[in-house]
Amino acid sequence: MKALQELVRPNIWRMKPYSSARDEYQGTAASVFLDANENPYNTPYNRYPDPLQRKLKEKLAELKGLPPESIFLGNGSDEAIDLLYRAFCEPRVDNAVAIAPTYGMYKVCAEVNDVAYREVLLGDGFSLSASRLLEAADARTKLIFLCSPNNPTGNSLDAGEIEAVLRGFDGLVVLDEAYIDFSSRESFIGTLAGHPNLVVLQTFSKAWGCAAIRLGMAFASPDIVAVLNKIKYPYNVNELTQRHALEMLYRYHDMHRWVATLKEERHYLEEKLRGLRCVVGIYPSDANFILVRMTDAPRLYDYLVARGIIVRNRHTALLCGNCLRITVGTRVENDMLLEALAEAE
Numbered sequence: 156m157k158a159l160q161e162l163v164r165p166n167i168w169r170m171k172p173y174s175s176a177r178d179e180y181q182g183t184a185a186s187v188f189l190d191a192n193e194n195p196y197n198t199p200y201n202r203y204p205d206p207l208q209r210k211l212k213e214k215l216a217e218l219k220g221l222p223p224e225s226i227f228l229g230n231g232s233d234e235a236i237d238l239l240y241r242a243f244c245e246p247r248v249d250n251a252v253a254i255a256p257t258y259g260m261y262k263v264c265a266e267v268n269d270v271a272y273r274e275v276l277l278g279d280g281f282s283l284s285a286s287r288l289l290e291a292a293d294a295r296t297k298l299i300f301l302c303s304p305n306n307p308t309g310n311s312l313d314a315g316e317i318e319a320v321l322r323g324f325d326g327l328v329v330l331d332e333a334y335i336d337f338s339s340r341e342s343f344i345g346t347l348a349g350h351p352n353l354v355v356l357q358t359f360s361k362a363w364g365c366a367a368i369r370l371g372m373a374f375a376s377p378d379i380v381a382v383l384n385k386i387k388y389p390y391n392v393n394e395l396t397q398r399h400a401l402e403m404l405y406r407y408h409d410m411h412r413w414v415a416t417l418k419e420e421r422h423y424l425e426e427k428l429r430g431l432r433c434v435v436g437i438y439p440s441d442a443n444f445i446l447v448r449m450t451d452a453p454r455l456y457d458y459l460v461a462r463g464i465i466v467r468n469r470h471t472a473l474l475c476g477n478c479l480r481i482t483v484g485t486r487v488e489n490d491m492l493l494e495a496l497a498e499a500e
């Protein structure tokens with residue numbers, strides 16, 4: 156990996172971050188807080204939240220087996236994705252490389268930040284080829300985006316190929332593990348110590364059942380996390396979110412139960428979909444959704460909408476012609492979908 160100073164944009168490296176009242180006094184011994192122009196009434200929501208979410212990170216660090224300094228928390232993973240571009244990619248100069256098809260926000264954030272985005276098509280079975288990805292990178296490539304299990308294809312990328320990307324690239328490799336809890340593969344966070352250029356993204360939006368609270372996690376070396384913390388909005392994760400997330404971390408058994416149920420339902424859906432006339436093929440999934448090739452995806456999408464059932468039409472995504480992406484729901488929801496598809500002519 157290049158030295159971090161070579162990767163970070165010079166203006167970001169040089170700047171002094173905003174220092175909030177809650178940054179300047181961090182002790183807990185005081186009982187009179189007259190430093191932040193807060194309203195003394197309406198406890199506890201009158202107070203600014205902890206800008207570095209210490210309590211939450213302490214518990215998360217314990218669960219993930221990482222030091223708190225290796226954790227960045229943001230307003231969804233989407234904030235981490237945007238901050239990575241803003242911290243590392245000089246607009247119109249640097250570029251990012253990503254697999255395709257994949258999650259749309261990597262490209263949207265590249266465009267917002269005026270950063271060239273190079274897509275490398277996945278191979279047979281939506282497989283990753285490290286050498287093809289690395290060939291697309293050059294001296295101005297700062298970020299490589301990988302997603303495993305991948306959205307919208309549902310498959311996990313080969314761990315050996317991910318390793319090869321990490322070893323063969325001197326910039327940052329962002330590995331999005333939004334669906335890792337549904338996967339039979341191990342997370343790469345266990346390899347962070349051996350990979351200084353790895354950034355792993357996870358989220359509260361899927362397995363944890365907390366899409367509404369907007370909380371995303373980035374795990375990386377303390378030096379990389381410090382760069383993201385330097386440029387984030389001071390109070391990017393609000394108090395309601397911090398409280399609810401902490402409560403959820405103590406309820407991890409609920410998360411595990413939901414994941415076990417959803418994996419069973421995924422299997423049920425796969426089996427039942429296989430027997431339908433409108434289904435051409437089902438791609439193996441390691442996530443809480445299934446990519447399904449249909450006889451006529453756009454027509455079936457409209458048909459389902461008319462019956463009040465919404466799936467994701469991926470017909471126009473690269474390599475996904477005539478594909479619908481179907482999220483695994485409850486048994487009742489899955490049966491409603493199956494019944495509707497069985498009745499489609």
Ligand SMILES: *Cc1c(COP(=O)(O)O)cnc(C)c1O
Nearest residue numbers: 231232233258306333358360371
């Ligand atoms: C759903 C999803 C996310 C979650 O984003 P949040 O902003 O944390 O809700 C991230 N990455 C991928 C690939 C996803 O599919």
